[in-house]
Amino acid sequence: MLTLAKDSTKPDAAVAMGLYSPEKPRLSGVARTKRLNQTDTAKRMMWVAHVTAIRDNEDREAFAELFAHFAPRVKSFLMKSGTSPDMAEECAQDVMATLWRKAAMFDPAKASVSTWIFTIARNRRIDILRKERRPEPEELPWGPEAEPNQEDALALQQETSKLGAALAELPEKQRMLIEKAYFGDLSHSEIAEQTGLPLGTIKSRIRLALERLRHVMK
Amino acid sequence: MQMTDIKHHLTDALLMGYAAGTLPEAFNLVVATHISMCDDCRAALAEFDAVGGEVMMGADSAEMAEDSLTATLNKIANAPAATKVRAQSSGLFPTPLQDYVQGDVDAVKWRKIGGGVSQAILPTSKGATVRLLHIPAGTAVPDHGHRGTELTLVLQGAFVDETDRFGAGDVEVANEDLNHTPVAEAGMDCICLAATDAPLKFNGFLPRMVQRFVGI
Numbered sequence: 001m002l003t004l005a006k007d008s009t010k011p012d013a014a015v016a017m018g019l020y021s022p023e024k025p026r027l028s029g030v031a032r033t034k035r036l037n038q039t040d041t042a043k044r045m046m047w048v049a050h051v052t053a054i055r056d057n058e059d060r061e062a063f064a065e066l067f068a069h070f071a072p073r074v075k076s077f078l079m080k081s082g083t084s085p086d087m088a089e090e091c092a093q094d095v096m097a098t099l100w101r102k103a104a105m106f107d108p109a110k111a112s113v114s115t116w117i118f119t120i121a122r123n124r125r126i127d128i129l130r131k132e133r134r135p136e137p138e139e140l141p142w143g144p145e146a147e148p149n150q151e152d153a154l155a156l157q158q159e160t161s162k163l164g165a166a167l168a169e170l171p172e173k174q175r176m177l178i179e180k181a182y183f184g185d186l187s188h189s190e191i192a193e194q195t196g197l198p199l200g201t202i203k204s205r206i207r208l209a210l211e212r213l214r215h216v217m218k
Numbered sequence: 219m220q221m222t223d224i225k226h227h228l229t230d231a232l233l234m235g236y237a238a239g240t241l242p243e244a245f246n247l248v249v250a251t252h253i254s255m256c257d258d259c260r261a262a263l264a265e266f267d268a269v270g271g272e273v274m275m276g277a278d279s280a281e282m283a284e285d286s287l288t289a290t291l292n293k294i295a296n297a298p299a300a301t302k303v304r305a306q307s308s309g310l311f312p313t314p315l316q317d318y319v320q321g322d323v324d325a326v327k328w329r330k331i332g333g334g335v336s337q338a339i340l341p342t343s344k345g346a347t348v349r350l351l352h353i354p355a356g357t358a359v360p361d362h363g364h365r366g367t368e369l370t371l372v373l374q375g376a377f378v379d380e381t382d383r384f385g386a387g388d389v390e391v392a393n394e395d396l397n398h399t400p401v402a403e404a405g406m407d408c409i410c411l412a413a414t415d416a417p418l419k420f421n422g423f424l425p426r427m428v429q430r431f432v433g434i
């Protein structure tokens with residue numbers, strides 16, 4: 001956590017993000033990261049509330065906002081994975097429609113809305129590009145409480161905020177490989193072919209990236 | 219279905235591949251079945267899924283069609299209600315595996331492949347194959363090496379090879395460097411789910427003949 005924050009307190013980057021101006025006393029790395037995470041966590045909790053509003057009240061306004069924020073990302077993700085723009089549009093709509101229909105199954109103590117939407121989009125991609133079934137793990141038995149615990153939900157959303165920040169701060173080369181691994185519908189050896197990097201280098205860069213991310217998640 | 223004393227888990231590469239959706243279907247089945255039995259790997263997968271979500275949100279966005287939201291609301295109005303979450307398996311096989319077998323262990327159509335060992339190949343897309351193996355207690359699976367990656371998940375009983383002991387829930391990830399002779403432990407027949415992305419090569423003449431006939 002500390003080491004990552006230190007890496008990211010380059011004045012120019014912080015000014016660009018509007019985090020401090022030279023006149024104001026500069027926030028320490030830890031305080032700055034904390035503040036960033038608070039805003040990001042608050043946003044995540046807001047999206048959670050949107051999904052709950054769809055579940056409880058079929059709230060179209062909440063859906064429209066979710067759509068505006070997430071659908072363009074889903075479409076872009078599908079296009080980067082080799083789907084044509086028309087197909088990506090169609091699938092992004094399907095993914096968002098699934099969000100509505102499955103709103104009651106979303107558990108904010110287990111996933112951020114972004115994580116959940118990603119898994120829906122990924123499964124849709126396997127469906128259309130590979131025309132394959134996707135075996136999913138057995139569901140865990142439901143706990144005693146029907147409504148997920150607010151505290152657990154907050155903790156999970158906070159952790160995902162940290163993860164997002166850590167990912168953004170990864171060295172360029174490591175982040176690029178992680179993105180390729182998720183976007184490209186490529187195995188590690190296919191990435192090796194495409195980038196011309198030796199497989200060992202790719203594996204060790206991804207491993208390094210994962211170690212960094214884990215360090216932050218602790 | 220959760221097991222408490224699993225010692226051999228999925229690798230990061232497999233978990234990440236499963237989260238990214240880049241593994242062949244046969245491997246996905248082994249991964250999903252192991253995760254059904256293993257809370258540690260379930261938690262690790264949640265993290266890899268989260269990485270996927272953050273990668274997706276961190277990239278640029280594409281422009282949506284003009285009537286995109288309306289079209290989506292129409293889809294919602296016409297779509298059937300979402301199906302409920304499935305009940306947990308009460309048999310030996312976790313639910314993802316039951317989907318492929320179309321039942322539990324008593325529904326498997328075993329075929330003998332020699333040495334007392336039986337197998338049942340499960341239908342998946344090309345690129346990798348997955349099969350159930352039934353190895354009588356105390357019996358060895360012919361010594362074999364690998365051209366690709368082989369995942370072996372123990373569902374019942376245990377086997378021992380040159381590297382370690384693998385009990386129920388354990389998964390062995392073998393690559394081409396490993397030449398091993400798994401032997402089912404005495405006491406209970408061993409049932410495994412094994413996936414490979416290349417044909418197995420058996421060392422020795424007789425198993426090679428068998429291989430030609432059973433197509434593994």
Ligand SMILES: [Zn+2]
Nearest residue numbers: 227228256259
């Ligand atoms: Zn595990």
